[in-house]
Amino acid sequence: MDRLTATLAVLDYAAVAVFGATGALAAARRKHDIVTFGFFAAITGVGGGTLRDLLIGAPVFWVGKPGYVIVCLGAAAAVWIVGPRRFRGHTLTWLDAIGMAAYAVVGALKATSLGVPPFSAVVMGVLTATFGGVIRDVLAHEPSVLLQRELYVTPALVGAATFVILGLVGTPTTPAGIAGFVAALSLRSGAILWKWSLPGFGGPVDPENDGS
Numbered sequence: 001m002d003r004l005t006a007t008l009a010v011l012d013y014a015a016v017a018v019f020g021a022t023g024a025l026a027a028a029r030r031k032h033d034i035v036t037f038g039f040f041a042a043i044t045g046v047g048g049g050t051l052r053d054l055l056i057g058a059p060v061f062w063v064g065k066p067g068y069v070i071v072c073l074g075a076a077a078a079v080w081i082v083g084p085r086r087f088r089g090h091t092l093t094w095l096d097a098i099g100m101a102a103y104a105v106v107g108a109l110k111a112t113s114l115g116v117p118p119f120s121a122v123v124m125g126v127l128t129a130t131f132g133g134v135i136r137d138v139l140a141h142e143p144s145v146l147l148q149r150e151l152y153v154t155p156a157l158v159g160a161a162t163f164v165i166l167g168l169v170g171t172p173t174t175p176a177g178i179a180g181f182v183a184a185l186s187l188r189s190g191a192i193l194w195k196w197s198l199p200g201f202g203g204p205v206d207p208e209n210d211g212s
Helices: 003-029 034-056 067-082 091-113 118-139 153-168 173-194
Strands: none
Touching (some): 003 067, 003 091, 003 118, 003 173, 034 067, 034 091, 091 173, 118 153, 153 173
């Protein structure tokens, strides 16, 4: 296993585990049973990567490697055992931020490793990072992360673009991946803590009519 493959595997499993935990936490908020915990964790953990692989014509990553789904189920079991009361405040939000930042890099990394052009690789990073969270919110009947005023897609875009651009100028995969992860997580953290957002069309949004 070369360094690129090893890096991709580690980041992939880590991102799947974190996103799987966010899916289980969403199920916990609705007081679902253990089977639904596992379903939410799996669909959230592998949803973005599945879309990426289908679009770039690659074998869907978890079909031949069921360990990814097992990791999701393990994350669901951990949330079930520990109990949602142990997860205080904005745990779901922060876990989602970490998973988003990791998946932005993972998606772009896999796309570039398969010869996808740089611009398309950035798009794949964004889709990988955001689609699982969208599915989770729809299934849990939660407000979609895409409808919130806080920056969400933009951090994924910045993280994926940072990784791809650094790769184009010859930066090794690991430092480029770390830089992309830090860029995405930093921007998303600022959005969570200080409500950073891009200007909306037509001026400020009336909070009473804001869909978020």
